[in-house]
Amino acid sequence: MRLSPDQIIFWQMGFFKLNATIVFTWLIILALVLASILVTRKLSANIQSTNTPTNNRKFESTQRSRWQNLLEVIVISINIQIKEVGLSQPQKYLSFLGTLFLFIALSALATIIPGFSPPTGSLSTTAALALCVLVAVPMFGIQEKGLAGYLFTYAQPTIIMLPFNIISEVSRTLALAVRLFGNMMSGAMIIAILLTITPLLFPIVMTLLGLLTGIVQAYIFFILATVYIAAATRQRVSATPIEKETAINK
């Protein structure tokens, strides 16, 4: 039984190989970039959208398209989410975190296409994403607080916590990778198993459930990465008792 699309190898030359994970990833990338290019090619800064009826023909050519609205909604929603987590300048992290979410979400949604196996169902992909987060978090932390300031956070609240903090860093990366892989893989696996037992109705329901699970996982991955970055970039980790009290009251 095939657990990962890595195992489908189209071409291989020594260390280099072209497996299904990479190909499907490229497809996802292609879809995302193409859609972005197509939509943002004719962006409009106009206030009027195509859904809003207007008698003024002057603005018709520069009206916003539905697709632009959709992309704006997505981007703004991601932005808001990042901000709600606690990052005061979401635009700085939007590219990284937003791409994480869009990639994972589109991979999950693409499972609805027959024959498509999500690249996130491969532990290699999720590990790669988790590694990216593992690298990105200290990068953003150092960018925000400086190297010493960032490294000092590992010794918080006491120096004794240093190893635990490092272990936490590694373990949460591992958890990120395995969680996403497990969920995506299990979803595909369950559907495959169910197809053999109840070929007609049940797999459809499970596919729907899989879509939901995929979106939820995308959200979880995105939110966790955001939280990690927020924790790393926060200026003062330890709060005074008064601040704590204020936070509780809030």
Place this chain on the structure above:
Amino acid sequence: MLIDWFTVIAQVINFLVLVWLLKRYLYRPILNAIDTREKRIADELTDAAAKQAEAQQQHEEFLQKNSEFKQQHSARMEKLAEEVKTQRARLLETVTEESEALRQKWQVALKNEQLSVQQSLTQYVKDEVFAISRQVLNDLSDSQLEARMCAIFIQRLHALNEQETINLQASMHGSELPMIVRTAFELAEQNRHNVAAALNDIVGEEIEIQFITAAALVSGIEVNCHGQKIVWSIDNYLVSLKKGLNDILTEQTTVNTNTKTAENQAAEGQKVEGQKVEGQRVDGQRVDGQRVNDQGEKLVKTNQIKKDKIANDQINKEQNHDLSI
């Protein structure tokens, strides 16, 4: 082994490429568009606020102008009403003046007519009085009257002043013509003698005297002596009376004219006019009465003074009336 490290590396690269591509083609343009739109919305809101403020200001200006216009309108209407009132008053005044002038003209004409009637009446009365007097004296003239007349004439002769006496004496000296004494009736011998004695006495020598009867004298004696004339007759009195009456008539006309001028100057009240006319009428009647009674120059003068006084009183009265009005 579930992890293929080449795939991991490839996916990392893939992911980073995707991040770059999406940043390039998705996030940046979308965020720019959103920013631009938000800016435009903010601008339009600012613009709308400015326009609203401007509209509010214009609205207030309009209200203010409207109120000013209303005020001007009402002020102009009031002014117009005032002008209409003034114009009306002026027109009324003009009409009143015109009617007043017409009425005064009419009154003058009426007074002239009245005066003319009065004059003809006076003339008639005068002529009648003369005629009656003449007739009465003619009827009364007799020898006794002649005697009395002679006595008065002699008294006159004696009362002649020195110059007249010298003139008379000079006219008789060296003259061969007789002195003519004319009387209305034949004088009695005694009377002739008395008159001749008186004349001789004045002249200072015996002169020739011729007595002639002349009925035109009515009653009286006239002495004619080479240009010198000494007369005493009732006709003389009558002629003097006639002259006096003519003088009165002339004076009366002058007084009337003066009174009219004074009336015109003083005539501004309307109700006074009737009183004026009444006063004038009374004045005229009074003058008429005096005309009949007057027989000498003293009376004429007295009458004149009275008339002046009456005219002055009347003018004063009218002026007082005007003041009181």
